[in-house]
Amino acid sequence: MIQFARTPVALLVFSTLLVYAGCASSPKQETSEAESVTPVVTALVTDAQASRQNEEYDQAAVQLERALRIEPRNAGLWHELAQVYFEQGSFDQAIQFATKSNTLTKDSELRTKNWRLMAQAYTQLGDSDRANEAEKKSLKE
Secondary structure, X not given: OOOOOOOHHHHHHHHHHHHHHHHHHOOOOOOOOOOOOOHHHHHHHHHHHHHHHOOOHHHHHHHHHHXXXXXXXXXXXXXXXXXXXXXXXXXXXXXXXXXXXXXXOOOHHHHHHHHHHHHHHHHHOXXXXXXXXXXXXXXXX
């Protein structure tokens, strides 16, 4: 059995090692629009984009939702899903997912894309006031 000295210095060294070990085991994963931290998600996004090109929007949504279960904080995935729902005519959901994407990113280019998508969705819903507001916000990013 290993015994540790109970001196203040030994406790400090031990607690420092624990902190560093914790940092190493859970790295912060930042992703940008089309970036993924896992090959599985990259493959799912590629498949979803192919499904969108073939106008198989339900299949694209399923693939992106699977990717989001793996990387729920990936703002680019939320944007991709918002686009799919927009293309399906589910404008309320497109707005919801573009908004979620904006809450997860600091990338001004992605935020601009989200605001423009929201403006288009509000236009389709007949809400010109919110469409104009979203368009103005897209220009400020």
